[in-house]
Amino acid sequence: MLIELQNIQKQFGGHAVLTNANLHVNAGERIGLVGRNGSGKTTLIRLIVGTESADGGTIYRKQRVTIGYLAQIPVHPDKTGRDVLYTAFSELVTLGDEMRRLEETMAERDDIETLLETYGALQTRFENNGGYVIESKVNAMIDGLRLTRFVDRPFDTLSGGERTKIGLGLALLQEPDLLILDEPTNHLDLEAMAWLESFLSDSPSTLLLVSHDRVFLDAVATRIVECEDGELVSFDGNYSAFVAQKEKRLLDQFHAYTEQQKKIKKMKETIRQLRQWANEGHPPNEKFYRRAKSMEKALARIETIKRPQLEAIQPDIQFMAHGRTGRDVFEATDVTVRFDQTVFEKVSFYAGHGERIAIVGPNGSGKSTLLNVLLGQTEPTSGEVRRAERAKIGYLSQHIDFDHSHRLIEAFRDRIPVDEGKARQLLAQFLFYGASVFKPVKDLSGGEKMRLMLAILMHEEMNVLVLDEPTNHLDIEAREALEEALDRFDGTLVAVSHDRYFLNKLFPITYWLDGTTTRFPGNVTYALEKRHDAPETATATQKQKATPKQKTTGTTQIDTSREEARLAELEVLHQLLLNQMNDTNDLERLMTLQLQSDALQSEIDSLILQLLESM
Incomplete structure (x- = not known):
């Protein structure tokens, strides 16, 4: 085991980011770390690397384990991109330079026996540590990550994306015991992504990969760890296996929750009945009181199962097409x-x-x-x-440009002319709640800016x-x-x-x-x-009859709209019943309402299970 985290707690400004996080990383694993933005993935990585300390819990690192993590692209003055890649082998490069100096010295002297002995020892070290394949490794990295276009330019003149790709190549060439990569497919084109997937699958390093690239996680990961609600949950297999296992886990949790709720309701009803019988006795029946008290203690000892959230909270995005364009x-x-x-x-x-x-x-x-x-x-x-x-035309640019002096809600209202109340309502659909709508635009994360752009785009004609x-x-x-x-x-x-x-x-x-x-x-x-089968070059005359809303998915979607409408209706009725129960002191009326509430809840649970199984 290279790394183990036990019961890790971490807070920032009173907000719990990690509450009871447990993780083990074994040699040779390729772990994909997933979770919503802000769920604690970056914090977890910093704890593993050691740049952050935990508020509670234990972090174990194997002695002398080497960890590679590119948190920030370092400055490399007076170096080209290629020079930066060669720093992965700095000790071997120094050894090679020393060998060349000895070669020059031996060429000028006759008494070279001692020098030959020294040179032979250096050469053995150089060869055993892969010195003669450095150039081929660097060239393979340049070709694979498609760095040729800029690798020989001064590193400090490169764009942020180009520096990131050089940094990725450097991290891969260093071959640490544990390599941590944060969104490694960002800035890569499709063919470089395919090469990286192949390279990582063959890598001897243990990998911890933070990524939202589902195809990449499917190709590379052997285990998925999800960061959710301050905890870490592990799933064997790649991303597709994780999705299937998580759906089953949620379904099992929901079954367990509904069964426990039935048991709790039954126990509460029995307790109520025992107390009623005890009170009806003349004198009151102590035996029934004791049984009720004993059952209450048993009820208190039950560790209640939290109702699982069956659907992730997502932005409510809807794009409406206004009128036809013509053919x-x-x-x-x-x-x-x-x-x-x-x-x-x-x-x-x-x-x-x-x-x-x-x-x-x-x-x-x-x-x-x-x-x-x-x-x-x-x-x-x-x-x-x-x-x-x-x-x-509605256009979403990858270059998100807002007035940084504005707050989020002002940036939205600059483009969508609505009052503040309506703006807050619309922004809530994109998970901007409460005071977050007054956050300065300059402080928004990349994900928040993209959600704001989508919110604006959705309300354009x-x-x-x-x-x-x-x-x-x-x-x-x-x-x-x-x-x-x-x-x-x-x-x-x-x-x-x-x-x-x-x-x-x-x-x-x-x-x-x-x-x-x-x-x-x-x-x-x-x-x-x-692409390499020499297809015809596209021309504008290749007009094919436009087929509206073509889709590539081959699965048949089951229409669940009626069930969903019925579920919404039942949930409204159930809430009305609960309100009536809170407003009455009539015991007989309360019992009648409770029976109706139980029946409605059973139907709601049944419908939810039906919808889950149709997914």
């Missing part, structure tokens, strides 16, 4: 864009009414630029672009949605809510994304952009498989 929504023919250099050349693109189209390709291939050309925000150097006259990396910064629950909302959207949908789960679920047409465009009649997995 041809976007049509680009032989479009070239040049700035200081050519971004892409003779690119063609077509989107018909109701189509769902993904644009993918390597980083730097111009995907966002193509969106801007389609939207009319960037003029092409040459070529023709046409848009439907009746297109009402549109029949075409254009999305640029919409799942960035969103946790898995928010991504699922967005996917469900987009699945219900009846308009035209065009998106740039690196989220393969998102792309596979929603987009049956894929354009691959890499200098020019190739249109694939399938999702991104299909495009990745077929």
Whole structure:
């Protein structure tokens, strides 16, 4: 065992982040750490690394265990990106330099016997520690993570994303006992993601992976640990296995909860009946009192099961299509864009009414630029672009730009003209409650900014949605809510994304952009498989009859709307009964209401189980 956490507690400002967290990390495991944004994942990592201390509990680290974690990209003055990668082997590089100095010395002297002995010892150390494969390892990392374009530039001149990728490569080359990676697929293109998955699956290091990338977790993780309500729950297998196990666990918990509630109700009713019988005796019957008291003690000893939350709290996202656009929504023919250099050349693109189209390709291939050309925000150097006259376009940019002097609610009302009360109501649908709506925009996390952008976008009138990396910064629950909302959207949908789960679920047409465009009649997995089979280059004349709301999912969805409506109705009736019970002092009336309440609760529980089993 490399790491063990026992009963860890951690608070910040009086708020409990971890309350009873337990975790063990065994050598060779590849653990995926999941949970909502703010659930304590980053805090947990800092505790493991040792940059934070726990308020309670015990943290065990195996003696001399090495932990690799890239919390912040360090400064590397006077180094190129390639030089930074070579620092993973700094001791071996120093050893190699010493060997070269000895070689130069031996070339100039005749008495080299002693030097040869020293050189031989150094050479043995160098070879045994992999010195002769350093260059091939670094080159493989450069190729795999697609670093070639910028790896030989000064590190300090690189963008944040480029530095992050160099940092990822450095962490992988260091091969620590425990490698902790926080969102490692961020900033990677699709082919680099596939390479990373293969590399990590073959890595001898133990891995702790914080990620919202469901395809990545499916490919790499051997165990999933969920951070929820301050505790850690472990599930064997990859992400898909975790989803199935969690659903079963929730169902089992709900069964246990309902059975215990029935038992508790029965015990309470028996206690009430015993006390009633005791009071009716003349004189009062002490035997019944003792039995009631004994049962009350037994009831108090019962460890009550918390009612499980069957559905995760998610943003309530809904996109409505307002009017039709006409058959041809976007049509680009032989479009070239040049700035200081050519971004892409003779690119063609077509989107018909109701189509769902993904644009993918390597980083730097111009995907966002193509969106801007389609939207009319960037003029092409040459070529023709046409848009439907009746297109009402809703656009979500990956570059979230708000006035940082504003508070959250002000930023929302700047774009959506409603009063404060209505704004707070609408923002609550996106999990902004209470005083959080007055949080300064400059203090919002990336996930909060994205939820604010989605809240604004949802209330704009549109029949075409254009999305640029919409799942960035969103946790898995928010991504699922967005996917469900987009699945219900009846308009035209065009998106740039690196989220393969998102792309596979929603987009049956894929354009691959890499200098020019190739249109694939399938999702991104299909495009990745077929890309090297020399398909025809896409042209605007490849118009296919637009098929509204095409979907790639093959499962049949069971219509549960009637059951859900009935459940809502029963819950309202049940609450009314509870209110009446609170308002009456009539014992006979109270017993009648209790019987009705029990019957309603049983029907509610039955309906919930029915809905769960139909999922």
